[in-house]
Amino acid sequence: MTALDMTKKAGFALAVATIVTVSVFPFYYAVITSFETGTALFEVNYLPQGFDFGNYLAVLGQQAFPRNVLNSVFIATATVGASLLLAVTAAYALSRVRFRGRGLLLMTILAVSMFPQIAVLSGLFEMVRFLGLFNTPWAMILSYTIFTLPFTVWVLTTFMRDLPVEIEEAAIVDGASPWVVITQVFLPLLWPALVTTGLLAFIGAWNEFLFALTFTASETTRTVPVAIALLSGASQFETPWGTIMAASVIVTVPLIVLVLIFQRKIVAGLTAGGVKG
Amino acid sequence: MTDMTAPLTQARPRALRQEPDLEARRRRAAFWFLAPMLAMLVCVAAWPLARSIYFSFTDTTLTSLYDGRWVGFDNYLSYRQLSSGRAVWRGTLADPAWWNAVWNTVRFAAISVSLETVLGLMVALVLNVRFPMRGLVRAAILIPWAIPTIVSAKMWGWMLNDQFGILNDMMLRAGLISEKIAWTANAETAMAAVILVDVWKTTPFMALLCLAGLQMVPRDIYEAAKVDGVHPVKVFFRVTLPLVRPALMVAVIFRMLDALRMFDLVYVLTPNSSATKTMSILSRENLIEFDKFAYGSAQSTLLFALIAVFVSLYIWLGKVDLGGRKPA
Numbered sequence: 001m002t003a004l005d006m007t008k009k010a011g012f013a014l015a016v017a018t019i020v021t022v023s024v025f026p027f028y029y030a031v032i033t034s035f036e037t038g039t040a041l042f043e044v045n046y047l048p049q050g051f052d053f054g055n056y057l058a059v060l061g062q063q064a065f066p067r068n069v070l071n072s073v074f075i076a077t078a079t080v081g082a083s084l085l086l087a088v089t090a091a092y093a094l095s096r097v098r099f100r101g102r103g104l105l106l107m108t109i110l111a112v113s114m115f116p117q118i119a120v121l122s123g124l125f126e127m128v129r130f131l132g133l134f135n136t137p138w139a140m141i142l143s144y145t146i147f148t149l150p151f152t153v154w155v156l157t158t159f160m161r162d163l164p165v166e167i168e169e170a171a172i173v174d175g176a177s178p179w180v181v182i183t184q185v186f187l188p189l190l191w192p193a194l195v196t197t198g199l200l201a202f203i204g205a206w207n208e209f210l211f212a213l214t215f216t217a218s219e220t221t222r223t224v225p226v227a228i229a230l231l232s233g234a235s236q237f238e239t240p241w242g243t244i245m246a247a248s249v250i251v252t253v254p255l256i257v258l259v260l261i262f263q264r265k266i267v268a269g270l271t272a273g274g275v276k277g
Numbered sequence: 278m279t280d281m282t283a284p285l286t287q288a289r290p291r292a293l294r295q296e297p298d299l300e301a302r303r304r305r306a307a308f309w310f311l312a313p314m315l316a317m318l319v320c321v322a323a324w325p326l327a328r329s330i331y332f333s334f335t336d337t338t339l340t341s342l343y344d345g346r347w348v349g350f351d352n353y354l355s356y357r358q359l360s361s362g363r364a365v366w367r368g369t370l371a372d373p374a375w376w377n378a379v380w381n382t383v384r385f386a387a388i389s390v391s392l393e394t395v396l397g398l399m400v401a402l403v404l405n406v407r408f409p410m411r412g413l414v415r416a417a418i419l420i421p422w423a424i425p426t427i428v429s430a431k432m433w434g435w436m437l438n439d440q441f442g443i444l445n446d447m448m449l450r451a452g453l454i455s456e457k458i459a460w461t462a463n464a465e466t467a468m469a470a471v472i473l474v475d476v477w478k479t480t481p482f483m484a485l486l487c488l489a490g491l492q493m494v495p496r497d498i499y500e501a502a503k504v505d506g507v508h509p510v511k512v513f514f515r516v517t518l519p520l521v522r523p524a525l526m527v528a529v530i531f532r533m534l535d536a537l538r539m540f541d542l543v544y545v546l547t548p549n550s551s552a553t554k555t556m557s558i559l560s561r562e563n564l565i566e567f568d569k570f571a572y573g574s575a576q577s578t579l580l581f582a583l584i585a586v587f588v589s590l591y592i593w594l595g596k597v598d599l600g601g602r603k604p605a
Contacts, residue, residue, distance in 0.1 A: 015403050020417045022477070027420055029443060030432045044446040090314035093307035098300075105311075112322045114531070114588070116538035118557040119581035122332050122564055122574045123325025126342050146321045153314060172299070178306040207425040209541035210557070214565055225427035229545045241435050248428040259423040260416050267485050 034245035041242050055246035064219040068227040075140045076205040080198050083148040091156035092182045113150035117210050128215055139215035148201040159193035196269040224251045333575035339568045352575035369575050378559040386536035389475045397483025405491045422481040430545035433474045437461055464552040471543055471553050483528055490524030530591055537584055556580045
């Protein structure tokens, strides 16, 4: 019996070890690669061989890359801000007020968040050209709302539905209008939900690739994912793996830190939204 | 914004017996609260979608967006009898490249989502057991999910590199392969590489959703099964699986929809490989790069239709409540 228990325990430990290794190893390998330059880069090393910051200096010394990071920060922040602003009032209406067609409206909003981005690409391209937004951050801010807005509305609606009715009733008895109920009663209670939803939407906007690739045309207007995807070396046939890994680490570490800090809230948000970030 | 503050000026202390009036006022306010969001969605989703579908019935080109003429279904399928008497079918539906992309997309979606579901469930079962440092392990599995898709494509592209890749090195050392393989460049292994990276990246999402479902299963059910001496495997299939099925169904449909529109990973990991080219990639290629704007629109419309049919079927057959629960 004890022998059986031991094997069971060992098997379980092995499963846990495998899960952790498979999850972490690729990023670990990217980090150690980012500290290698020259010939060291082309040897397979399982352990760090020292810390050469050459790749980081190279990528940050480029004209475009710091600009790309700023573009991404600006675009993601603006998209999330706009979406949350529009979503808070909408979520109040969808979660607290009874009206005909509410269920249908919710389903439509969910459907928008699920349909393929490529299906609107040509129409959006025309719109972006028409508004003169091509190759500016506004093209991305406009187009990203297509997935951040339905997502934030949906998640905030589920969160708001769970707030107790009594608080709202008390406010209404005191003569508060719906606008006052939202801004002074619900908003303070919603902060945790807003942070979670905002963070998930931020990650979505930060990672978006298709629209950013299509609506930018010069190196300085690219967002980070496009910049990394199109990072090229001195010649066309030589992929600069060292600088690519350094750039990848630079843009991924803040995300990982955020995700780890907010991990419990993120899991709650994912379950509420059922949406991939 | 001025409209939103309108209800504020109307606010007067009212007794509760005037509720019907209050309810009407709330409904009016609700309309103005919804209006900006709906206007935005019409602007960024409904209108572009309608225009894309319209473009697919014209001969619009990228350089002259407004000079397109109506051509009916020519971009989808058209039939012409040549003077020699030979019949020629044209359009997307007669294009082998399109059917290749359809096959790639469906194959990719089916295989990767199945693997993710099974692996996600397994990881969730492991994490559902209480053990020391469980929090740390759960944090660790969030890392692949947190890494941007483009970054994971590049990371794995490097690990799968034919000359200097660590995976070839590992497999050579382990004696699994006898020579280095160009995983992403070979037509036979490119799809496997894409699936591998996708499974690595999205299994955590599946695992977390499954875990949330598992944690809602009351523990005393397991206690009871243990007391009755039911075999753990039987408990899994008869008790656990039926209980987590609703959560699992929702996760599967979201992943499936995501996989059917796959673009970024394939674009970066296996560029220009016809073995992995998905519908989204082919459509964008025609739209932007080959200046077949209308033709690409027809392809994107077909993908949209496919996904719409898939969603309706799934809701109809599976009777899935996508919200997890009905709006109150």
